[in-house]
Amino acid sequence: MTGPLLEVRDLCVEFPTRHGALRALDGVSFDIAPGEILGIVGESGAGKSLAGAAIVGLLEPPGRVCGGRILFDGQRIDDLPPAAMRRLRGKQIGAIFQDPLTALDPLYSIGHQLVETLRTHLPLDAAQARERAIELLRRAGLPAAEARLGQYPHEFSGGMRQRVVIALALAGEPRLIIADEPTTALDVAVQAQVIQLLRGLTQESGASVMLITHDMGVIAETCDRVAVMYAGRVVEVGPVEAVIHHPAHPYTAALMASVPTLADAGGRLAQIEGALPRPDEIPAGCAFHPRCPKASQRCGQERPELALVLRTRAACWWPMVEGPAA
Amino acid sequence: MTLPTPGAATSPRARWRRLVASDLWHDFTRSPLPMLAAAIALLCLGGALFAPWLAPHDPFDLARLDLADSHLPPAWLADGRATYVLGTDDQGRDILSALLYGARISLTVGLCSVGLSVLMGVTAGLLAGFLGGVVDALLMRLCDVMLSFPPILVALFIDGVGRLLFPQARDLLAFAVLILALTLTDWVRYARMVRAATLVERHKEYVQAARLVGVSTWRLLRRHVLPNVLGPVLVLATIQVGQAIVTEATLSFLGVGVPPTNPSLGTLIRVGNDFLYAGEWWITLFPGIALVLIAMSVNLLGDWLRDALNPRLR
């Protein structure tokens, strides 16, 4: 049995400010198995994107990793020298970011950007790289791929651009893809297509995906497992079906309940009282306890670790063993 | 999330407290270079302001000038004398005193012209941004045209036109022409900046709501647009003071600036230039150093202020 492709253990990311260091990620741990799609879900500001950036070594300064380990295929990658990290990127670990328009250099044709990426990772000459590029575009679902090579990013629509971005990220045939909110900037109709594409391509190549999003619908459709993040910590992780239908952590339950369904039509929208704490005001103990209906004194003093509860692992002193609250 | 309340806590004490607690002050007190620049700028300002009291001699009092004291090098050199610390020029004027008075003129012209520019520009920008239409279009065309020419050329032109129109201008009128030239060169920058900010604010919902309720335009502009815009305006003004001083010095050096009876640093440098070949370098060098100190410290401050107020560069 092969071990997990990616292991993140107790990852901490901080931002030094004049008030002291702000912990944006505090003890984040999760695994991704080969070929699996792990969803990372949470509200904006929960630290999801930071986790992705930290893994590929593209944290924006002054942010820095201040603790924990990241292992890829059994090897530590969080302490690699820049040159080694660079070799890893694109070839072993690929990344897709949120806004496809700004992700592509406006001054170069997409053909050029594809070819340069291909030739960086694979020993191809110009003609071979061009052929590969056309192939990649076709697989990414772009019609008339050959004609498109000479076109520039601004000549594509949003959905098409994201397909190009996906093609670029897959060019080096990485084994892990970090997709940071890949559908957020797209129209709803296009979102489904892009997700389908991502899923299809990675299944073909056997690559794993770390899908970061705040859209529960996407998670439900696409992922095998999901990790729920809150205020820079992982509060629950488990198989998608279990987390959605039988959440153990009160926050997860509240999240699921707040997603409106057709069955709720006409009723009030469920809300979670309060708001996400600011990074410099994270409560002691469990970060969620001020907003939690089940909070006790222990919740305000001791921080819970992830522990197995039925089919998911949750960081809670009072996990919910039955189904979600009505 | 707390919403900012417009116009809250505007007492001077509260504002001072906010300033001291702000990131800006924190950065400032921890960066040696801007503090040094500010110190130098303040020193120069003080020296220039109090020139009549600080200067050891009065360089304009013709009665007290003694030709026997002319062409003296600085005090630390062989022929120097302690009473004339930085030496004298060909007429026996003390360089240090002339320098202080000259700095005074330079700073006065610089600050006046920038002050007027800001006034003119901010008003024009507010009007253009709020009224829109033809007024706005005209202003923008004017700005585009004026900004595509280098300030020195514009200043020179306006100065030339002024001289054509008032060929016999003396003293106050000559100063007015100079300050006007500098003002007219610069006001477009502020106008453009303020207009852009006004446009942004104008389309915000709270402004539209306020207008519906009947809040007067003037009040809106003053309480909401102005505070948002003053920060960048201040940064620009600081940088422009440096440039105005240099422009004035250049104009005076070229002989078309301040009238010769009230020499600024530029005039002094020009006069001293003639004595370079004679080996009397101090007549031109010290005013030169003074000019550079003032210009650089002001520029540094402005630069730092701009970087500090730009959230993206932190």
Next chain:
Amino acid sequence: MLSYLLRRLAQAVLVMLVVGMGAFSLFQYAGDPVSNMLGQDASPAQRAQLHAELGLDRAAPIQFARFVGRALGGDFGLSLRQGREVSALLAERLPATLELSVVAATIATVLGIPLGVYAALRRRHWDAKLTMAVSLLGVSLPTFLIGIVLIEVFSVLLGWLPSFGRGATVQLGGWSTGLLSVDGWRHIVLPAATLAVYQLALAMRLVRAEMLEALRSDYVKFARARGLPDRVVHFGHALRNALMPVLTISGLQLGGLIAFSVITETVFAWPGMGSLFIQAVQFPDGPVLAAYLCLIALLFVAINLVVDLLYAVVDPRLRVRDAGVGVRR
């Protein structure tokens, strides 16, 4: 593309007309246009004749039209100060200024861009910080002071280089050039260096700022995420994008050169259009000022047009906007 070009041309003509009106006012109302054309020592009969010819009793628009007509033919009257034709004076001095500007511009660009890139890439290094500090000096120091210091060091103290004039020039048809003789080069070095300092510092600071901005962009982040080598990321992507705004500024830089050549020419007694202009401001000489205004305006308008065209050529986003295969968002 064609419609864009036509629109810009129309704008240019409009600007020139406005400038022309300004020049006309200078010529006509600030001073005596008859003297402007005939000089100070014309006889009353000549003046009367010209007065009638100019139609000075006619309506202003007609006079303006005539002025424009004459101006287009290159006739700006006589210099009040020198009594010679303004156009002849300008033509005589053009080569000197042009050569000086071109040499200075070359120095500024060839040194400025690499230094700016270096300062951006090695941002926290001490030598990059030193370079930026020196550039601040370059931007703050008044040009005339730089000239004076250079003269003091290289002419007075060291005696290596001459401090005034153009030296030996060679006549190539209507163009007198100083670039074909060693003496000419010796004379151009100090003024060109003086002129270049400000432009160099400005270019350096601008390139650095744009590079830093580009290095923080999403496409650079994605390029890094794709594993592209640093060289490609920095020079292929960041630099190329950074140079776009630098291109516009280069156009304005040319303007700065012309402006500062006015000062430099005075300090170094360089016989170019700049020193002519200063003399015209000092005197004051209306016709020369009017002619200079028109010439400079023309130059700037032309430069702006060329830069805009260049932009359209270099930036694919501005090119032909027809249907193509993609749908525009």
